[in-house]
Amino acid sequence: MLRSALRLHKSFASPLASFRAAARLHTVPPLPYTVASGVSPLLSPAALKIIYSDHQTGLVNRLNELIAGTPYEEKAFYQVLMDSACSLNEAQIFNNASQAWNNDFFLRSLSSTPSSISDALAKRLSDSFGSVDVFKKEFTTNALGLFGSGWTWLVEDKDGRLVLLNTYNAGSPHHRRRMQRNDETATDQDFASQVQNPYSGASKYSAPAKLMANNSYVPILCISMWEHAYITDYGITREGRQKYLGNFFETVDWSVVENRVFRSGGF
Numbered sequence: 001m002l003r004s005a006l007r008l009h010k011s012f013a014s015p016l017a018s019f020r021a022a023a024r025l026h027t028v029p030p031l032p033y034t035v036a037s038g039v040s041p042l043l044s045p046a047a048l049k050i051i052y053s054d055h056q057t058g059l060v061n062r063l064n065e066l067i068a069g070t071p072y073e074e075k076a077f078y079q080v081l082m083d084s085a086c087s088l089n090e091a092q093i094f095n096n097a098s099q100a101w102n103n104d105f106f107l108r109s110l111s112s113t114p115s116s117i118s119d120a121l122a123k124r125l126s127d128s129f130g131s132v133d134v135f136k137k138e139f140t141t142n143a144l145g146l147f148g149s150g151w152t153w154l155v156e157d158k159d160g161r162l163v164l165l166n167t168y169n170a171g172s173p174h175h176r177r178r179m180q181r182n183d184e185t186a187t188d189q190d191f192a193s194q195v196q197n198p199y200s201g202a203s204k205y206s207a208p209a210k211l212m213a214n215n216s217y218v219p220i221l222c223i224s225m226w227e228h229a230y231i232t233d234y235g236i237t238r239e240g241r242q243k244y245l246g247n248f249f250e251t252v253d254w255s256v257v258e259n260r261v262f263r264s265g266g267f
Helices: 045-067 077-085 088-107 119-129 132-144 188-192 227-234 238-251 254-261
Strands: 007-009 020-022 025-027 150-156 162-168 218-224
Touching (some): 025 045, 045 088, 045 227, 077 088, 088 218, 119 132, 119 254, 132 150, 132 162, 218 254, 227 238
Antiparallel strands (some): 150 162, 150 218
16 A cells, blocks of 8 residues: 555545555556546546546656655655645645545546435535535536636535535645645636626635634545546537536445545544
């Protein structure tokens, strides 16, 4: 394994626990489905090859190059992510580690034969968003509001509330200093007008813009809004991205999501 589990949090091991170490370097674990089969109807085999075989492998290989001969070489994957998040001088290490973690988390949420939403999970989502349909609608609006590359997340806060979070580039919900909440090209006026803009990614269900020093989030579900994830199958139009998001909900394995929501050990 990756020398120890890459964790969602201290109490919950993440999917990247299946990463393995060879010659003190990290390798990409196999997915629960094959690249040749794709994930229908969301990702064709060609699209999945780009996301997993090409992009994910490239991220991990680059991370290995960056940490070779450094103290990070002996650390578990999650610890590399968290420790590098604390140092602005190690942005490249963080970016590759975080992006690989996000990508793996996204892909392991999917199945061509997904489990349906259980009553317990539907109630939890309804308690937070009013209904499952409202959750899907708000999640989709947030994702369409990302201008550029990033991720849309369903996360749990320290009080057990489920909220939505957008992060740009390799932004991580694990560390408040590296969530990368805002588009770097945005202006104060853009932020001030977000509430009035239905495509801004702002929502009354979004995580608070300002966090206390010790705040972070537990990720529950995410979708990659990086162009390489959808351009092969859906093109670059807004309509294409909307179809991508619709097919995402057709392939989410809700049993995986439920295990993350009702994990043991608390936050």
